[in-house]
Amino acid sequence: MRTRADWVYATRIPKGKVVGRRWRIIRKLGEGGFGAVYKVEEIVTNELAALKAEANNKRGNVLRIEAKILHRLEGKPHVAQLIQTGKKDSYSYIVMTLLGDSLDKVLRRIGRVCSISSQIRIGIQVLFGLKQLHDAGFIHRDVKPGNLALGFHSTEQSRFIHILDFGLAREYIVVDTDGKTKMRRPRPNVRFRGTLRYCSADVQERCEQGRMDDLWCLLYIMVELRGPLPWANFQTLNYYLRPDYLLLYHVLEKIMVVNGIKFSDPFDWENDELQCKFCHFLPSALWSSQQKTESSDEVQDLLSTDTECSMESIEENLFPEEVFALDQYGF
Template sequence: MKFFGQDNRLRKGSIVAKEWKIVQKLGEGGFGAVFKVVNVEDRSLAAFKIETRKGKGSVLKLEAKVLRRLEDCPFVPQLLASGKKPGYSYIVMSLLGPSLNKILKYYGKICSISTQVRVGINALYAIKQLHDYGFIHRDLKPANMAVGPVGTPFFRFIHIFDFGLAREYIVTSYKDPPKMRRPRQKAHFRGTLRYCSVNTHEKGEQGRHDDLWCLMYMLIELRGPLPWSKARDRAAILEIKKNVDKEELLSNCPMEFVFILEHLSTLNYYLRPNYLLIYELLMQTMKAGRIRFSDPYDWELKSEIHTTPVGSQTSSQTRSWALVREYNPFPAEFFSANPLGF
């Protein structure tokens, strides 16, 4: 995009938002870009995300709103600053490690059940947390999930990010108690064709269950290609999703996934997902396979073979984690709690 290439304010070494120096560009889209920046005072790293005024609406305004609501919550970026400059708006947020999409491209897309189920539990926690604050993500996929900051204890945890397509499903006001937003009869398509639910394909109002369909399709893909992975036409993808045989879809997955999909099939916009049931089914898979949360992920094992691992995770870091006392960082009580009452 010419805007970013010609604007000297956004070149490597430029100071932005008074205290951040641009290190490199991390990515660029239709009306925005993300830069890696360093704080000129304490040398801390962060992500500087901008949106030009040419875009319709304000994706960053919504993203900042979500991050403010989730302040101090784990497994999401922390909002550090936000503002406007001539020609663009910006937010500064904590810098995560590589996305799950990049990790899988580097080390291989087929994962063990151990990695699959632990990614699932961690992501389920992050998704429920978002739902508990009144938002639906609407575009969950490996590209919008990442490990935590490199060199920190959070490196082994999955974070969700990019809330530009999120939507509030809870309406709040000063006078009235919170209530669920009334669903639209027809909604605009939001999401990614590969991972979205049938309801999303058919332009139904997305609810909490639609985020969980995205999660399940993503987890299923960790064990092998989705049946519609080679389809390019939207109608063809929808047709396969609606008619795929569950045995074929889940051929490489734990049997507990059958019960999770059956549960999701009973839900609609208003019905609250049984997060505890999904959690317990995933935990059941862990127990049956004697899987521990301290076990290395597949990419951590493979990083000991490669000389240039994604995120520069070292074998010593992997081994040191194995020495940590075994514990469950995702307590069942969290999944049973219903703070909003919906």
Template sequence: MSPRHNGIRQCDRAALKAESNFVAGGTVLKLEVQILRRLAGRPHVPQLIHSGKKELYCYMVMTLLGDSLGSLQKKIGKVASVSTQTRVGINILFGVKQLHDIGFVHRDLKPANVAIGRPNTPDYRFLHILDFGLAREFVVIGENRKLQMRRPRPRALFREKKDISEMKKRTQHDILLKNSPIQLQILFEIINGPLHLQERPHSTKLQHERPIASYREG
């Protein structure tokens, strides 16, 4: 048996992610490392093995996963059976819950950022949420040293997919945990493919972009 580091044998294959220290706007790898450290031991997310910083770049090593859901969609087509769609949805939602439990929202959930486990491993049948470079913390420690919801910013830079959040981009509202059909749309796209909302006329889109609270029966 080979020696282990964080439960990973030295002979195991792993995934390496590196980023230049001179990226405009700053590197996001530090945030990903912070999130993966908090997610240590949790299912449906990759596990951090090692991280470090050199003169020209920073890097992290994490568990190697299999194909992304986006790649699988291209290889075998859309998911057809209801039972498979249900399992995909449960896996994704549980993975998102792991992130919410540590106080972060993902903000870039899409088929390319959901992957199955590596073949011939116990995780092969499960989906994993990855790529936390656009994530944002929504729970912070307040002045009383107690956890509290982070105050939304009055204006925020747009960080989501264009065809999913045109309304939020225009209003520039901060995005935390809100009741919104956007989460359902993301799940639909992950399972069935893009909705191509950008092809709809602008006037038609506006008719469907009223907040949920503005709809009343009758």
């Protein structure tokens, strides 16, 4: 079993120590319950890389899954490459391509929402990465900005998004006795895996995760690139939770303001009704140019009159904020 001492060894490899007779520790990049990630350099070539160390566990470890996935993705574009694996008395490690900042860190640094241009390109790159992962036979099960990273800043991959941290990934394909590849049967009851903020409704219901659940995560990430998710401030999602109606209203109101939308704007079906009202004014090829001009003027008058009437009869503030903010029952 993994012990506290093993975890300490994995998270406190000293600066300057050489691991695997090849990689010198430069500094620790981060740590978690599994162990730690270090920036390392090759002692001969000075090549930079990332080393992930994890305390040993007799029942298996996360790094074994990561190494298996990276091995299957070997040679694929825009994927961190597995360089070396090893095992010490107290911890195991893998050495892989050094990546840059996480998408989460980048977004916090710029301190604002992304442009549509950045949003769409990020979406396509993550979709590409997920397709490769799924083709390798795995579901990520924890796609989020913190698990997406740019390539290292001094490399040609610095403008590409990479998927990382496969510790919660699960293989969804198996090879049966006759050598045929098939999908694993979904389990009827599963433990929660992922990040509540980005996971799908099925995952919240403790359903087995499939490829589509990774794509739901991507969808929520893309929404968040343009503004906060409506449930971003929710700590729990349960029967007793009072929804933050005012927050949801502000999200929708902001979309209206940015796009210049007014409550008095005609709905799509109202536009259709207006078209029906003046459809008999549509010019015929047999009409004279004077008749066409007169007909066009009548159409413009009709549209102008109806629009002005609509604008005057509908108030802009039909949905006051105090109604959304009111907590009538206190729960």
